Amino acid sequence: MNNNVPAGLREQLEQLKAELMQRVEKIKADIARGLDADSKEQAGQLENKDVLDALANEATQEIAEINASLRRLEAGQYGVCAKCGSDIDARRLQALPHATECINCAA
């Protein structure tokens, strides 16, 4: 157990997750639109699609981390490093509320 869970953290994580999910939806819509484009624009569109895919993957990964953090919050393990079990620095959690590893393990 640890005492470094900031007030309103769950709301913060839920909000962040909602924003990311919206972003993923928008990116997916952009990709779908790109696939319908004229063939003469196809090359540029495909390049663009790679960028969008990367952005969507990044956001999806972040959503997974937030879900993991919410689970750890439920389990009373929030702020404890998933790898080495030591407390994650409060400043790190402030900057990255969904961090599940301490700075040493994440490095």
Ligand SMILES: [Zn+2]
């Ligand atoms: Zn660690």
